[in-house]
Amino acid sequence: MNRADRPGARTYLRLLGIFYRNSLAEELEYRVNFWANVTLSLFWLVWAAAGARVFFSFTGSVAGWTYHQLLVVMGLFFAMNGLRQAIVAPNLGKMSDYIRLGTLDYLLTKPVDSQFLVSLRHLGIYNWADLLLGFGLAGYGLVRSGSAPGPGELALFAVLIAAAVLLLYSLGFVLQTLTIFAVASEGADDLLRGVLEAGRFPVSFYGGFVRGALTVVVPVAFLTTYPAEALLGRARWTTAALAAAVAAAAFFASAAFWRFSLRYYVGASS
């Protein structure tokens, strides 16, 4: 294919528009389910906030976090988890079928980037409620803890949350790529959820080697703790720069891993 034939960014945006209108139409057929999902999300949000309350019946702050500051982290955890369910999980869930049924052969022949097609084709509409509810809880925590982020803090937060989203996407995409070798992808989403689960609380909640492992081995701190610290005016630009570097590295590594793995993909039809 010539360079000139390569689709540009505008084509990709147009495709995303078509894909997501399609997902929306599919899911809006089941309106009762939509409201049931929103109710459940709200229930789990209150559940999480009430569960964390138990710690604070014994102390005013845990590892330097008050209850309302903790709610900022938990709100962001909810939002990231909603994003995982909306973007990562639907595509990860389809991957097993792509390999088993040979759909991937067909996807690879399309004149657009294969990573784009396998990782962003489907969208879970329901889970956008989690995203909104999560940001709502974080906002409530911010107001109640008496912090009002200024433009500087918001800019830091924007960088850190963008890095967090990119990192989450990359981690999910690595798991998706692993399906080429493992075929079964059912457990992969559970694994990502398990990792993300640790982001429910700030990393300083966990002592000693656990904290080190959570930041270095699995960069959970970048997903929820650091963006929350930015909102609370505790983050520094060096952290944001590091987060951006880690997210970019993770993204390029996951893309490279995908291209590498495709060389080992033999196809269902061959």
Place this chain on the structure above:
Amino acid sequence: MADLARAYPALLRAGLLQAMAYRAQVVLWLLTSLFPLIMLGAWLSVEREVGAVAGYDAAGFVSYYVTAAVVNHFTVVSASWDWDHDIRTGELSVKLLKPLDPFHIHLTGHLGYKALIGALLLPAITVLAVALPALHYPIRPGVWVIVAAAVASGFLLNLIMASAFAMLAFWSTQVGNLYQIWWGVGFFLSGWIAPLELFPAWFRAVARVLPFRSSLAFPVELALGRLDRLAVAEGFLVTLAWTAAFGAAYRLLWRRGLRHYEAVGS
């Protein structure tokens, strides 16, 4: 009854084989149940700052959450989703061809998984108990028989409770969600979030008479030597009473629901 006795060995074998076929998923599932360890990490931070809370020091928290994680693997059930799936998709019709109550198929299916999980977890927890000084069980060896009985009866209660709930699937498509909320409330009352001693007295009183504690905090507290004879007897009595109540509800709803199902299906 004699027919059931003949069918059980075959059903149990099928349950175990099914679990073996998906053993990779079982291992993955063991790895992903991180929630107790996350709560443990947070409580250890609290303990470092304010000292022991409600009689739980660092070793107490480690023992509680590690034991809770293990007990949970034995008592947790997926029956409400399994039933819901069977009823909604019509797969129940296939199970109805067999000359026994589908409850037994769900029970033996679960036992297969529990056997596999036991084979993985029991050696692991034994090694941990020897290697970790913080993980401490002060009970006499004979008491483990009672702990095993508590775990088994907690599992049975969970299965019967989930099955009774699932019968509502004959009339509604939202049973999975309803059960999720029921179970979410149960996470507090079962001692999954935190040891029940850390909650206010009124909350503990409520938890003691509800069916959730039977499958988690009761066996755990028993293994940690925190219960006297009276409390143990009370725990078993509560478990038994709820098992009977949900069992009766299951029978009633199953008969009614089946008539409804046939009416819809034909």
